[in-house]
Amino acid sequence: MRSKVVLGRLLRNRQARYGGIALILLIALAYIGPYLGAYDWTDKDFLAFLSPPDADHWWGTTSIGQDMYAVTLRGMQKSIVIGLLVALFATGLAALVGAFAGYFGGWVDKVLMWGVDLLLVLPSFLIIAIISPRLRGASWLWFVVLLAAFAWMITSRVVRSMTLSLREREYVQAALYMGIPRWKIILRHIVPNLSSLLIIDATLNVSGAVIGEAALSFFGFGIQPPDVSLGTLIAEGARNATGYPWLFAFPAGLLVLLVLAINLIGDGLRDALDPGSNT
Amino acid sequence: MSILEVRDLTVTFPGGIQAVRGVSYDVAQGEVLGIVGESGSGKSVTSLAIMGLLPQNAVVSGSVKLHGQELLGMEEGELTRVRGKAISMIFQDPLSAFTPVYTIGDQIAEAVRVHQKVGKDKAAKRAVELLDLVGIPHPDVRAKAFPHEFSGGMRQRAMIAMAIANDPDLLICDEPTTALDVTIQAQVLEVLKTAQAETGAGIVMITHDLGVIAGMADRVLVMYAGRPVEQGVVDDIYYRPRMPYTMGLLASIPRVDGEQDTLVPIEGNPPSPAALPPGCPFAPRCPMHIDACDDEEPPLTQIGGGRHVACIRSREIEHKGMTGADVFPVPVIPPSDVARVPREERETVLELDSLVRHYPLMKGAVFKRRVGTVHAVDGITFDIAEGETLALVGESGCGKTTTLQQIMQLTPPQSGRVVVLGKDSSQLDKAARKALRGDLQIVFQDPMAALDPRMPVGDIIAEPLRAHGRKNVSQRVAELLTLVGLAPEHAERYPQQFSGGQRQRIGIARALALEPKLIVLDEPVSALDVSIQAGVINLLEELKNQLGLSYLFVAHDLAVVRHLADRVAVMYLGRIAEIGAVENVYDRPAHPYTQALLSAIPLPDPEMERSRKRILLEGDLPSPADPPSGCRFRTRCPKFARLSEADKQRCVNEEPSVARLARAKDHGAACHYAEEIEVITASENQEEQ
Ligand SMILES: Nc1ncnc2c1ncn2[C@@H]1O[C@H](COP(=O)(O)OP(=O)(O)OP(=O)(O)O)[C@@H](O)[C@H]1O
Ligand code: SF4
Ligand code: SF4
Ligand SMILES: [Mg+2]
Numbered sequence: 021m022r023s024k025v026v027l028g029r030l031l032r033n034r035q036a037r038y039g040g041i042a043l044i045l046l047i048a049l050a051y052i053g054p055y056l057g058a059y060d061w062t063d064k065d066f067l068a069f070l071s072p073p074d075a076d077h078w079w080g081t082t083s084i085g086q087d088m089y090a091v092t093l094r095g096m097q098k099s100i101v102i103g104l105l106v107a108l109f110a111t112g113l114a115a116l117v118g119a120f121a122g123y124f125g126g127w128v129d130k131v132l133m134w135g136v137d138l139l140l141v142l143p144s145f146l147i148i149a150i151i152s153p154r155l156r157g158a159s160w161l162w163f164v165v166l167l168a169a170f171a172w173m174i175t176s177r178v179v180r181s182m183t184l185s186l187r188e189r190e191y192v193q194a195a196l197y198m199g200i201p202r203w204k205i206i207l208r209h210i211v212p213n214l215s216s217l218l219i220i221d222a223t224l225n226v227s228g229a230v231i232g233e234a235a236l237s238f239f240g241f242g243i244q245p246p247d248v249s250l251g252t253l254i255a256e257g258a259r260n261a262t263g264y265p266w267l268f269a270f271p272a273g274l275l276v277l278l279v280l281a282i283n284l285i286g287d288g289l290r291d292a293l294d295p296g297s298n299t
Numbered sequence: 300m301s302i303l304e305v306r307d308l309t310v311t312f313p314g315g316i317q318a319v320r321g322v323s324y325d326v327a328q329g330e331v332l333g334i335v336g337e338s339g340s341g342k343s344v345t346s347l348a349i350m351g352l353l354p355q356n357a358v359v360s361g362s363v364k365l366h367g368q369e370l371l372g373m374e375e376g377e378l379t380r381v382r383g384k385a386i387s388m389i390f391q392d393p394l395s396a397f398t399p400v401y402t403i404g405d406q407i408a409e410a411v412r413v414h415q416k417v418g419k420d421k422a423a424k425r426a427v428e429l430l431d432l433v434g435i436p437h438p439d440v441r442a443k444a445f446p447h448e449f450s451g452g453m454r455q456r457a458m459i460a461m462a463i464a465n466d467p468d469l470l471i472c473d474e475p476t477t478a479l480d481v482t483i484q485a486q487v488l489e490v491l492k493t494a495q496a497e498t499g500a501g502i503v504m505i506t507h508d509l510g511v512i513a514g515m516a517d518r519v520l521v522m523y524a525g526r527p528v529e530q531g532v533v534d535d536i537y538y539r540p541r542m543p544y545t546m547g548l549l550a551s552i553p554r555v556d557g558e559q560d561t562l563v564p565i566e567g568n569p570p571s572p573a574a575l576p577p578g579c580p581f582a583p584r585c586p587m588h589i590d591a592c593d594d595e596e597p598p599l600t601q602i603g604g605g606r607h608v609a610c611i612r613s614r615e616i617e618h619k620g621m622t623g624a625d626v627f628p629v630p631v632i633p634p635s636d637v638a639r640v641p642r643e644e645r646e647t648v649l650e651l652d653s654l655v656r657h658y659p660l661m662k663g664a665v666f667k668r669r670v671g672t673v674h675a676v677d678g679i680t681f682d683i684a685e686g687e688t689l690a691l692v693g694e695s696g697c698g699k700t701t702t703l704q705q706i707m708q709l710t711p712p713q714s715g716r717v718v719v720l721g722k723d724s725s726q727l728d729k730a731a732r733k734a735l736r737g738d739l740q741i742v743f744q745d746p747m748a749a750l751d752p753r754m755p756v757g758d759i760i761a762e763p764l765r766a767h768g769r770k771n772v773s774q775r776v777a778e779l780l781t782l783v784g785l786a787p788e789h790a791e792r793y794p795q796q797f798s799g800g801q802r803q804r805i806g807i808a809r810a811l812a813l814e815p816k817l818i819v820l821d822e823p824v825s826a827l828d829v830s831i832q833a834g835v836i837n838l839l840e841e842l843k844n845q846l847g848l849s850y851l852f853v854a855h856d857l858a859v860v861r862h863l864a865d866r867v868a869v870m871y872l873g874r875i876a877e878i879g880a881v882e883n884v885y886d887r888p889a890h891p892y893t894q895a896l897l898s899a900i901p902l903p904d905p906e907m908e909r910s911r912k913r914i915l916l917e918g919d920l921p922s923p924a925d926p927p928s929g930c931r932f933r934t935r936c937p938k939f940a941r942l943s944e945a946d947k948q949r950c951v952n953e954e955p956s957v958a959r960l961a962r963a964k965d966h967g968a969a970c971h972y973a974e975e976i977e978v979i980t981a982s983e984n985q986e987e988q
Contacts, residue, residue, distance in 0.1 A: 022753075022754055022755055022758045025755045025791055189748055190743045190744075190745060190748040190749040191748065191749050191750055191751040193743075194741065194743060194749055194809070195751075195762065197707045197736065197739075197740070197741050198736060198740075198762060198763040198766050199732070199733040199736035199737070199763075199766055199767065200762065200763075200766045204766075208751075208754075208762075209751050209753075209754075212751075212753040212754075213751070213752070213753050215753070293753060294753075295752055295753060295755075295793030295794070295795050295796070
């Protein structure tokens with residue numbers, strides 16, 4: 021019933037609709053777009069270095085003659101996947117750890133929060149720097165895991181403290197008296213009531229992950245050349261943004277569009293889940 | 300000569316919310332004007348407008364004259380001078396009226412010094428005097444206490460002290476006793492009367508409790524949807540109401556003297572102030588509604604004898620002498636089959652045997668250490684037979700909720716036994732406990748808090764069904780919704796989209812989903828307006844008879860209990876003071892506490908209220924962490940005070956246990972000197988006889 025009602029409300033929500041359409045278009049662009057361009061992202065055009073956008077190279081070329089259009093779309097494929105997966109992992113983990121710690125209390129709480137605090141004090145950047153070289157050659161999914169692993173702790177603390185107050189609500193007690201298992205109560209009553217927080221967190225995490233990935237790539241971890249991501253492209257393009265704006269404008273513009281679409285969907289989802297709003 | 304003249308006051312909030320639409324009244328010196336009406340009818344907004352305390356975005360028009368001086372549009376500085384000096388206000392929640400970081404005495408002295416030119420010492424002395432006047436024991440010591448160190452009743456009294464500090468001409472009291480227990484309410488109302496006698500002020504008394512108004516007010520104004528719909532002297536309003544809404548309101552209140560059989564609910568809900576019906580605002584709920592009612596809103600017109608009514612059919616009502624029961628359809632509640640079987644032959648569905656629940660009292664932030672024990676529930680025993688309703692009553696903090704939790708948890712208690720449907724809670728394994736949960740369900744007090752706001756109603760009701768692996772869930776949900784008087788289509792809506800009464804019906808539907816045998820009701824109607832409450836009470840009664848349910852009903856409203864329960868157990872500080880059949884306990888209470896409790900309840904009957912004799916209790920409930928030795932009630936017991944020294948010793952040394960009273964079959968009291976007397980209708984003249 022709930023999923024049906026929420027889906028109905030989501031589809032009726034204008035923001036979510038626009039956000040969804042935008043996201044679908046961006047994904048389509050990232051995956052179908054390369055077939056429309058004349059160049060492959062690995063091609064190098066030795067006749068055009070740093071040429072501005074024209075009919076041949078739609079979005080211009082790089083300093084080594086790569087076609088910006090092809091390269092940017094290639095980068096976006098990576099970024100979309102990384103951003104969405106990191107957000108999903110980080111927010112999901114934050115919600116589960118925080119809610120379990122807050123709901124069960126006692127030693128479960130102590131152990132989980134000890135883990136959270138430990139991760140908080142560890143210098144995440146250093147750890148990623150140490151682990152990254154070992155993962156060279158391994159699947160980029162490991163990179164997602166690493167990024168997510170250091171992005172959830174603060175949220176999970178917030179979730180925990182909110183759970184502490186939700187735990188005392190009568191509807192949570194009512195569920196307990198109905199004989200519903202505790203883990204189900206957490207998933208069904210606690211987490212949905214934190215949805216506003218979690219959705220905001222997840223949307224922030226998407227942009228955070230794309231940009232965080234760029235920062236890491238810049239220092240030589242994460243996505244390594246010749247492979248590209250929006251992050252690496254922006255980092256590179258930013259250095260010459262005034263002289264050769266196309267190197268920067270296209271990846272940055274797409275990142276903004278991506279984050280915007282995700283935010284719209286997030287807002288719509290929040291409204292759809294929030295029974296108080298009238299959509 | 301009237302102190303306050305309100306003319307055609309209107310208040311509109313942004314978004315077209317017409318909270319108050321043309322209120323006019325006068326208050327004379329020493330007069331008490333009662334304002335009644337359901338939640339959201341604009342009672343509070345009216346008084347805030349008079350005080351000039353509304354938020355900036357409210358648009359106020361009309362006229363408010365204090366001693367002939369216009370208050371609306373007065374300059375802020377001047378208004379502040381009037382406020383607190385000539386007019387004072389007493390709020391429902393006294394904690395919010397005091398600043399937590401200053402002592403009560405300082406704050407009252409401050410209030411004195413703002414408006415009078417007196418020295419610090421003198422103001423402090425005056426504060427102590429005022430606290431003494433409102434009956435705070437040891438006022439000189441207590442003046443140095445902080446607000447949070449006062450109990451609710453004491454805070455409310457301190458608030459009254461502050462309000463009368465400058466000898467105001469007018470006191471506006473907004474639900475001054477709603478948050479208090481009945482025995483404390485009786486004390487506070489008494490203090491208000493003293494304060495009025497002392498200052499000769501006029502009082503505007505706002506409340507939804509028709510009993511309180513009956514006892515306090517000289518004249519009554521009934522509000523509905525932001526407008527007065529009837530106005531007159533108190534006796535006229537109560538005995539000769541001429542507007543269907545007032546009639547319905549009076550017919551819908553349960554009475555502690557058990558005067559009526561079935562409560563008459565007013566169907567529907569008050570209109571939203573943003574979307575009022577075109578004609579009479581009560582039209583959608585009015586059984587006397589005719590087409591002419593929708594043409595225009597009936598004005599408040601005089602119908603003789605200083606009464607004003609806003610109803611086009613009021614003359615007809617007057618002429619035919621109609622009452623609420625004639626106008627509103629009296630619901631028919633089918634009788635119960637089980638009730639015919641004698642109690643002894645029925646199955647016992649719940650049995651508590653010397654149930655104990657103590658909480659450790661901890662102190663210290665880092666290293667917690669135990670500094671004492673809270674005796675929340677301290678050995679209570681009762682049982683409930685099939686098809687029976689047992690009510691557990693008592694003041695807040697006496698252990699009602701703890702008792703319920705112990706029952707609902709189905710875990711072994713600290714001491715004593717809980718037996719549900721023949722199964723001892725200490726011998727249940729996980730599967731048996733879950734199975735038993737299907738037979739034992741609960742309805743909570745606050746219908747908003749008890750329903751997950753993020754779940755559609757259909758899912759909420761389906762939840763217990765799914766948890767117990769039932770099939771055909773959606774069909775059953777539709778059935779349940781119909782059973783509690785809602786429509787099956789409502790399943791897709793969220794709880795917010797329902798009114799309080801409807802939400803409580805959803806809570807009841809959820810409790811009924813698994814066809815339980817015993818339902819625990821934790822104050823199921825106390826959060827509802829009277830007219831809505833009647834409908835829910837009737838529903839509970841009907842369901843019980845129809846489905847053969849048993850109820851354990853927790854309430855602090857003894858009038859509701861009398862109406863719904865078969866037996867009643869009165870709790871005091873974690874123990875049972877008196878238990879027995881409702882007729883026995885209400886008509887011939889034997890425990891001094893029950894007697895005080897019953898006599899404290901205001902009756903919606905002005906004549907009776909005027910002549911009634913009250914047994915007022917001294918002080919507050921002692922802390923359950925440190926209950927008095929012997930009889931726990933002895934610190935407040937009026938009877939104890941009258942006993943000889945030798946007899947007193949017994950109360951001090953020996954804790955009384957519930958003993959059956961000789962004359963009755965089902966009636967017991969835990970008092971060494973139990974003596975049955977009549978208190979509800981006891982009046983002054985009876986005393987003289
Ligand atoms: N600041 C505000 N902004 C908008 N609407 C308001 C505001 N204050 C009150 N209202 C609306 O004005 C109407 C009257 O409210 P009011 O508080 O006077 O009711 P009441 O009769 O005192 O009810 P209760 O018995 O619950 O105290 C309500 O519909 C309320 O929602
Ligand atoms: S005017 Fe009509 S609808 Fe309104 S109270 Fe009177 S009879 Fe009912
Ligand atoms: S036992 Fe004594 S103190 Fe207790 S209620 Fe009876 S008379 Fe009062
Ligand atoms: Mg109010």
